Every structure is written in C-alpha cells, then in structure tokens.
Amino acid sequence: MNNFMRAVGVKPPGLLAESLFVAQREIPKLKENECLVKVIYSALNRADIMQRKGLYPPPPGESDILGLEAVGFVAETSSSNSKWAKKTRVMALVAGGGNAEYVSVNEKNLMKIPDWMSFRDAAAITEAWLTAFQLLYWVSSVTKQEPLRKNIQDSTFLVHAGASGVGTSLIQMLKKVLNVKTVFATVGSKEKQEFLEKNLNVTKAFNYKDKEEENFHEMINNLTNKKGVDVIFDCVGASYWQKNTECLAVDGEWIFYGTMGGVKVEGDLLGRILRKRIQLKGTTLRTRSIDYKHDLMRDFENKILNQFNNYNLNVLIDKEFDLEEIANAHKHMESNANIGKIILKVSNESDLKQEL
Ligand SMILES: NC(=O)c1ccc[n+]([C@@H]2O[C@H](COP(=O)([O-])OP(=O)(O)OC[C@H]3O[C@@H](n4cnc5c(N)ncnc54)[C@H](OP(=O)(O)O)[C@@H]3O)[C@@H](O)[C@H]2O)c1
Incomplete structure (x- = not known):
C-alpha cells in the first residue's frame, strides 16, 4: 500500500x-x-x-x-x-x-x-437509517411506554421531506416496523408524492409546490378531526414553523433535525409552543460522542438491521x-x-x- x-x-x-x-x-x-x-x-x-x-x-x-x-x-x-x-x-x-x-x-x-x-x-x-432511528426511538418519546400515551399504532405523524434518505427510512420504520396507521408527508413533486403513496403506503403525501396542497397544515387538520398530528419530524425549520404549530396536536412533539428552510423565525412561536404544550426537541448525530454513537448503532442493529428482511424493509x-x-x-x-x-x-x- x-x-x-x-x-x-x-x-x-x-x-x-x-x-x-x-x-x-x-x-x-x-x-x-x-x-x-x-x-x-x-x-x-x-x-x-x-x-x-x-x-x-x-x-x-x-x-x-x-x-x-x-x-x-x-x-x-x-x-x-x-x-x-x-x-x-x-x-x-x-x-x-x-x-x-x-x-x-x-x-x-x-x-x-x-x-x-x-x-x-x-x-x-448508515447515516440515513441511524438518523431516522435516533429520531424515532431515542429522541421522540413515541416508542417509550408512558402513562396516558396513545397506542403507537394510533398516533399520527407528519414527515417533512418525505422522499429524502432520512424521510424514506423514517416512513418505512413507522409503517412496517411500528405498524402506524396514519403517516402524512410533504414532498416537492408529483413523482415523489406518487412514490410515497404507492410504494411506502403513506396516508397522504402533500406536494407543497402545488397551489392546492401548499396549505398542507389545513388539510391535515381536516383529515384528523381538527386534532392535528402527534409528531412532526422536521428537517425544514423556519419556513414551516407556522404550519407546524398549526397542525401539531396539543402535547405534540416537534422533532427538529435540519434547517433546509432556514433558522430565523419572527412571530409568536413561543406563545404557540406554550399554548399547545408543544415539545420541541432538536438533535444532531454528527456531534454526538463515540460512545453515544456506539450505543445507538448496537440498538439499531438489534431492533432494525438484523430484522431488515423480516420487516420487509427496502x-x-x-x-x-x-x-x-x-x-x-x-x-x-x-x-x-x-x-x-x-x-x-x-x-x-x-x-x-x-x-x-
Ligand atoms: N440532525 C441530524 O443528525 C441529521 C442527520 C442526517 C440528515 N439530517 C438532515 O436531514 C435532512 C434530510 O437529509 P437527507 O440527506 O436525507 O436529504 P436528501 O435525501 O438530500 O433530501 C432532501 C430533500 O429535502 C427537500 N427540501 C430541500 N430544501 C427544502 C426546503 N427549503 N423546504 C422543504 N423541503 C426541502 C427536497 O425534496 P422535495 O422535492 O420534497 O422538496 C430534497 O430532495 C437534511 O436537512 C439533513 O441536513 C440531519
């Protein structure tokens, strides 16, 4: 060499x-x-x-x-x-x-x-699935057994950038591993919308570039009897903060892991967080310690990687x-x-x- x-x-x-x-x-x-x-x-x-x-x-x-x-x-x-x-x-x-x-x-x-x-x-x-796994199993509380928590299959989710590497991994774990019934997603094209609805079985993918679907938060509220979703996985940030707070349920979790739509927010964000008792949780994987990543990888191997075929993951x-x-x-x-x-x-x- x-x-x-x-x-x-x-x-x-x-x-x-x-x-x-x-x-x-x-x-x-x-x-x-x-x-x-x-x-x-x-x-x-x-x-x-x-x-x-x-x-x-x-x-x-x-x-x-x-x-x-x-x-x-x-x-x-x-x-x-x-x-x-x-x-x-x-x-x-x-x-x-x-x-x-x-x-x-x-x-x-x-x-x-x-x-x-x-x-x-x-x-x-590696990066996409470990990130998605971290968000779902370690950062969000949805897989944890807590008193008063809804059955996970009946919890409702919104995945932004649904066709991304991380988004497709999240959706597959929600649908195929956790058997969640209602998963919404946002995407930027008709092709991605069709792919997610036909191949990954999402409840509804909203094409935010389509005039009729850009107000996806209103459509989500209509589809959930005005309750909103229990969890949003958000890698967009600033450009979606109003829509997120409008279609997140009371006591909902806003899992924030990317800033593709910017970082600067002007408005009553804190008031909305307080009124709806929203739990906003931010996270990154790259800056985590060697030991944190080690533990995450072992947990991912046990729960997902070694069961990849059993769960029919792709x-x-x-x-x-x-x-x-x-x-x-x-x-x-x-x-x-x-x-x-x-x-x-x-x-x-x-x-x-x-x-x-
Ligand atoms: N925190 C962490 O630990 C961590 C780790 C890995 C990745 N990430 C983040 O996760 C996100 C996805 O990563 P990836 O590698 O899976 O991405 P990817 O496969 O490149 O997909 C990203 C997609 O996001 C959508 N998008 C881009 N700009 C947007 C905007 N301004 N508003 C709304 N949607 C936008 C685009 O799809 P459309 O056509 O649907 O708009 C794009 O194809 C990124 O933000 C990345 O930084 C975070």
Whole structure:
C-alpha cells in the first residue's frame, strides 16, 4: 500500500459543485482504538453541501475530507487485539473523511454488514437509517411506554421531506416496523408524492409546490378531526414553523433535525409552543460522542438491521456516481430530484480482495 489515496477536495469558497475535485491525500494514520477501512462505497448527505460551502465545518480534530459514512473492508487495526478482523465487511459512521479510498474510524463506530447484504445496499444505510432511528426511538418519546400515551399504532405523524434518505427510512420504520396507521408527508413533486403513496403506503403525501396542497397544515387538520398530528419530524425549520404549530396536536412533539428552510423565525412561536404544550426537541448525530454513537448503532442493529428482511424493509438507492463524478453527484442532490440515497462508488470490490 503506498501512502496516498484518492479523496474529495474542495476549492474554496465551494459555492458551486464544480469546486469539488478528486485530490491525492495521505492515507489516515490510525489513533488508538481505530480501524482503517478500505472504502468501496460512500454516500452523500446534505451536510456535505453545507460543508463544501464552508457553512458546516467538521468538528474539531475530525478529517476535513467530506463524507459522513462509508462501507468497505477493515484493512488495518491500531491494536493487535481489536475485535475487528481484517477483511470484515463493515459500515462506518464518521464525522468526516468518508468520501475517500480509506477512512479511519473508531472501532466502536463500525457495524458489521450482514452477510446477506451487498456493499451497494449497505452504502445507503448508515447515516440515513441511524438518523431516522435516533429520531424515532431515542429522541421522540413515541416508542417509550408512558402513562396516558396513545397506542403507537394510533398516533399520527407528519414527515417533512418525505422522499429524502432520512424521510424514506423514517416512513418505512413507522409503517412496517411500528405498524402506524396514519403517516402524512410533504414532498416537492408529483413523482415523489406518487412514490410515497404507492410504494411506502403513506396516508397522504402533500406536494407543497402545488397551489392546492401548499396549505398542507389545513388539510391535515381536516383529515384528523381538527386534532392535528402527534409528531412532526422536521428537517425544514423556519419556513414551516407556522404550519407546524398549526397542525401539531396539543402535547405534540416537534422533532427538529435540519434547517433546509432556514433558522430565523419572527412571530409568536413561543406563545404557540406554550399554548399547545408543544415539545420541541432538536438533535444532531454528527456531534454526538463515540460512545453515544456506539450505543445507538448496537440498538439499531438489534431492533432494525438484523430484522431488515423480516420487516420487509427496502434499501432505497436513487442513483450511483463514481467518486470522480462527485460534482455531478452534488448537483443531483442540490436539484432535489432524489428519492432515497445518492451513493458514491469509490473502489471495486475485486481490486480490494487482491490488495489485502
Ligand atoms: N440532525 C441530524 O443528525 C441529521 C442527520 C442526517 C440528515 N439530517 C438532515 O436531514 C435532512 C434530510 O437529509 P437527507 O440527506 O436525507 O436529504 P436528501 O435525501 O438530500 O433530501 C432532501 C430533500 O429535502 C427537500 N427540501 C430541500 N430544501 C427544502 C426546503 N427549503 N423546504 C422543504 N423541503 C426541502 C427536497 O425534496 P422535495 O422535492 O420534497 O422538496 C430534497 O430532495 C437534511 O436537512 C439533513 O441536513 C440531519
């Protein structure tokens, strides 16, 4: 193995996707309790676009290379008694460095790819499904047994950006794992609306770009006997705050995890939160500790990953790009065209087997 690898670089200020290129970078040096993963696939996340533009820097001490996830083989371990044997097929959750031929990752933040799952499918799992799992099982209280809590199947949900990587994972867990009856979603096209209603069985997907459905909050109130929904999963933020507070039920949970519609709010937000006893909970996965991510991954493996086929869950890959096509991959994400995940092919599986 020479000391250099291919990795995505950014020419500042990174406003356009064309500022991305594939650079030669040093292969990461391992710190204590880390594994070096030879990457076969990585995947795109919205955070990559913000990082490219200089709006979302990596946490201190983390790689400045883009990419929050990667799948591949363990190529090297920092300790001789690591629980990860060389060549083990793994999914890596990282705070940076995934869009490269090699990535270093704390051994606690790896998941074994189930034997029946291909590298390609695994590429679409890590960030989207762990985020959705965290929102549903760890941040929201819907799966917790609390006195006076409604039966989960009868609770009602609204998932914004329903066709996104995270949104499609959330919807599948709600419908197929938790057997929830009423799940609404918002989307920005007719194609996405049809996909969610026909393929993911959502109760109603509202196309917010359609004049007749832009006031989805009113339609939701009509469809729920004026009660509103019990939980909103919101990655949009400012542009939806009024609609959210209008169609959220009294004592409802507003799970806030992205800011695609902005962060600045003017108006009586606090009054509405108080009057409806709304629980507003914000969260991010990237900045969580190694141990938090470790515990989340183990819980996800037990409850979801190892039951993937039993629950009839589907891996939704929208499009695959080669690492060298990184600019086109970002453009595709920025066009808001994807349904499910955009993945990046980094190396060939066959090359890798020869190398090890
Ligand atoms: N907090 C965390 O830990 C965490 C972790 C991962 C991801 N996230 C967030 O989760 C969200 C989804 O991520 P992803 O990677 O799954 O996204 P994705 O697959 O790229 O999909 C995002 C979709 O959001 C919709 N959208 C974009 N701008 C919008 C706006 N201003 N208003 C309403 N909808 C808009 C678009 O679909 P339409 O055509 O339907 O408009 C777009 O395709 C992002 O906000 C991301 O930052 C948060």
